[in-house]
Amino acid sequence: MPPPERQLRSSAVLALGLVLAVVVAAAGIRLEIGLPGVRVVHRGAASLEVIAVLWLGWMTWRARADRLAVFRAALLVIGLSAFLSVVGIAAGQNPPPAGAAANLLGGLALAAVLAWLIGRLDRDAGGLGLALTALAGVLLAIQLALGARLAIMERYVAALPAHGLLAMALAGLLGWIGLARVRGAAGKALFALALVAPVAGFTALHYEYSALAALAHALAAVLLLTAAAFALGRGA
Numbered sequence: 001m002p003p004p005e006r007q008l009r010s011s012a013v014l015a016l017g018l019v020l021a022v023v024v025a026a027a028g029i030r031l032e033i034g035l036p037g038v039r040v041v042h043r044g045a046a047s048l049e050v051i052a053v054l055w056l057g058w059m060t061w062r063a064r065a066d067r068l069a070v071f072r073a074a075l076l077v078i079g080l081s082a083f084l085s086v087v088g089i090a091a092g093q094n095p096p097p098a099g100a101a102a103n104l105l106g107g108l109a110l111a112a113v114l115a116w117l118i119g120r121l122d123r124d125a126g127g128l129g130l131a132l133t134a135l136a137g138v139l140l141a142i143q144l145a146l147g148a149r150l151a152i153m154e155r156y157v158a159a160l161p162a163h164g165l166l167a168m169a170l171a172g173l174l175g176w177i178g179l180a181r182v183r184g185a186a187g188k189a190l191f192a193l194a195l196v197a198p199v200a201g202f203t204a205l206h207y208e209y210s211a212l213a214a215l216a217h218a219l220a221a222v223l224l225l226t227a228a229a230f231a232l233g234r235g236a
Contacts, residue, residue, distance in 0.1 A: 004063035008070070009121045011059050015052035015077070016114040020222060021045035023107045027218040030100070030151065031211040046088070053081045073117040080110040100152045108144055108225060115226040119186075119233025133232050136177065139170050140228060147221060151214075167198040174228055182231045190231050193224040 025042035028035055060074035084106045091099030146163040171194045178190030197220040204213035 004059060005067075005070075005121055008056065008059040008063050008074070009118060011052060011056040012074075012077075012114050012118050012121070015049055015056055016111060016118065016226065018045045018049035018052055019107060019111045019114060020226070022049060023104075023111060023222050024215075024219055026103065026107065027151075027215055031214050031218075033211045033215060050081060050085065053078055067120070070117060070120055073113055073120065076113050077110065077117065080106060080113065084110065097152055101148055104148050104152065105144065108148075108222065111222060111226050112140075112229040115229035116233035119230035119235075122234050132177070132181075133235070136170075136173060136228060136232060139166065139173065140225065142166060143170055144221075144225065151218070164198075164201070167201060171195060171198050174224070177228075177231060181235065186227070186231055186234065190224075190227045193220065193227050196220045197224040 022042055022045045025038050025045065028038045029042060056074055057078050060071055063070070084103065087099060087102045087106065091103065095103065143163065143166050146166065150163060174194040175191045178187045178192075178194060181187070182190055197217070200213070200217040200220040204210065204217045206213075
């Protein structure tokens with residue numbers, strides 16, 4: 001990997017780590033867990049993420065001649081970061097449902113694009129195939145939309161059966177992709193998270209949506225999303 005692409009990857013990894021911190025801290029705030037410093041972590045990570053994205057933009061400019069898909073993904077990261085900044089300022093600390101949904105889905109989309117970008121930079125020549133990549137991406141998008149509805153709309157019961165059934169289908173598909181189509185530690189991580197995320201969700205349901213169980217499910221879900229996006233980017 002040329003030096004500019006190595007630096008681009010480092011900036012994407014840093015930005016992804018900060019986005020994950022923001023998403024998990026936001027889940028803790030939304031669930032009213034009351035852990036000390038959650039809002040400080042949220043604000044600090046969000047501010048540092050902007051700096052990391054600006055660094056990523058500069059590194060993308062330096063590496064722009066190498067891979068057009070990487071350049072476009074980095075531009076999407078910058079656009080999503082700008083969108084989330086505007087939404088965050090406009091919505092304030094107690095956002096309405098629409099603002100909360102935009103923040104949550106936008107943050108998840110940003111994490112997914114960053115993970116895809118990192119995977120693309122580590123591209124595996126074997127490939128997953130366009131049809132398989134598209135199927136996994138569409139199912140993940142639907143599942144995240146259902147999950148956001150449950151999280152924000154006071155766990156709206158009407159979405160629950162579809163969310164649970166799709167969780168089982170995704171666990172099977174992503175688990176198989178992790179074992180059969182993704183090499184190395186990335187494949188093993190995807191397989192493990194494909195099992196952990198639905199189990200965490202069912203545990204949260206069993207304990208009548210206890211805050212800690214719900215937070216564990218949110219963490220497992222966002223880690224599954226990033227692992228899947230990395231694998232899809234690597235094999236695209």
